[in-house]
Each structure stands twice: as C-alpha cells, then as structure tokens.
C-alpha cells in the first residue's frame with residue numbers, strides 16, 4: 415500500500431501583475447486540495463500562447479500531463495469562458511483568459527476519457543459544461559426570475575463567501591450522499607451559469623430559481639463532478655465541503671494505487 419500522496423493538478427489563471435503576466439492559483443484552492451483532499455498540489459500553467467509564452471501544447475499534450483496526475487482540479491476565476499467556445503458571440507466587455515481556455519477544455523475531455531478524477535469549481539464547473547458541449551448564460555442576473563448570483567462586490571470576502579442561497583441536492587446523487595441530506599446552503603460568486611447542460615452531465619444540485627448548481631459526469635469511471643459554488647472556502651468548517659474534498663482525494667489515491 416503506497417503512502418505517497420496522490421498528485422492533484424490545479425490549473426492556473428493568467429493574471430498581469432505590474433508589467434508581467436503570471437500564472438496563478440488562489441491560495442484557498444491549494445489549501446483545500448492539499449489538506450482537504452490530502453494530496454500533493456501541483457500548479458499547471460495555462461498553456462495557450464501568451465505575451466511571453468510559446469504555446470505549451472507545442473511541447474506536450476493533455477495526455478502526457480495527465481500521466482503525471484492522480485487528479486485534476488479546475489479552480490474558479492474572475493475570468494470567463496470565451497463565449498465563442500459555446501457558440502455565442504464574442505463579448506469584448508467580458509474578462510477572459512484565452513490561455514486558460516486553450517488548456518482547460520481539452521484537459522477536461524482527456525481526464526474524463528482516461529478516468530482521471532476531476533473536481534471543478536465555479537469557472538471550472540462552467541468549463542466542464544462547455545468542454546462536454548453545454549452552453550452558458552453570460553449574465554444570469556439579467557434573466558427574469560433568476561436570482562442575482564453575484565457576490566456583493568463592495569463587501570469583505572468573509573461576506574462575499576458566506577452562504578447565499580440553498581440548493582436542492584438531487585436524491586441518489588453524489589452530493590446528496592456526501593451531505594446525507596437533500597438540501598445545503600452554498601455561497602454564490604458568479605455572473606455566468608449553465609444555460610444548456612452538456613450531454614453526459616447529470617444534475618446534482620439546483621438553486622431555488624432552477625439554476626443548475628452542480629453536475630456529475632454520467633459515464634465517468636472515477637469522481638468527476640463540478641459545483642458552481644466555492645467549497646474550498648473555509649472547507650474545514652463545512653461538513654459537505656470537507657466530504658467533497660475527502661472524496662476527491664480518495665479517488666485520486668485509488669488512481670495512484672492503481673498506477
């Protein structure tokens with residue numbers, strides 16, 4: 415029995431700090447993957463061509479990267495999946511990250527095909543939906559009847575990441591099983607959301623306004639789930655969040671032991 419930690423890759427965002435582009439992952443995701451999933455966190459560069467970067471897919475593909483990983487984590491981000499990737503017109507007003515888009519969608523498809531455990535949060539959940547053929551609403555709060563799913567921008571992060579609305583966890587789903595309940599309170603920090611759910615995804619959670627808030631990959635041989643909320647935020651204080659990262663880590667450990 416191996417006591418080595420499973421290696422879980424976290425896909426980075428590209429952010430400009432000063433005059434230079436950086437590839438970064440918010441620390442709370444690293445903490446939740448390391449201590450919640452009990453894994454070795456490995457940050458993955460967003461491989462599309464950048465100001466100072468030749469596209470990394472000229473050097474290695476998703477398959478070669480996944481051979482090194484026991485799990486793949488797709489973090490949230492202020493940036494948005496480019497609308498043309500789900501058949502919508504480009505929106506120059508929208509903050510994007512083409513370098514992350516260029517890596518995430520192919521990596522998600524390859525991870526699912528190879529049975530690499532996958533956990534996607536917020537933007538990551540939206541990428542999962544788009545990668546498998548779904549579409550997004552770019553501004554949920556503009557749809558009549560929808561809640562405003564955005565965080566209060568002028569508030570401290572403790573307020574922004576506080577529970578914002580309930581979700582119904584669908585009976586028989588992974589989340590309902592982990593929660594031991596069909597209801598949970600979740601935070602909400604997103605403009606965008608699932609419009610059409612990708613074929614092959616099964617709804618795991620719904621907001622009161624009918625917004626899909628979580629889904630799992632039906633055909634996945636391992637843990638493969640995305641959530642629109644932020645379970646990484648103070649996961650130690652939230653039994654469902656802790657159970658989610660523990661289940662993800664266990665799936666990665668199973669892959670490690672099988673390799």
Ligand SMILES: N[C@@H](CCC(=O)NCCCC(=O)O)C(=O)O
Nearest residue numbers: 490491492493536537604605606
């Ligand atoms: N930009 C998309 C996705 C939202 C998202 O991932 N928010 C989290 C940002 C900060 C963090 O990583 O906690 C949208 O607005 O829908």
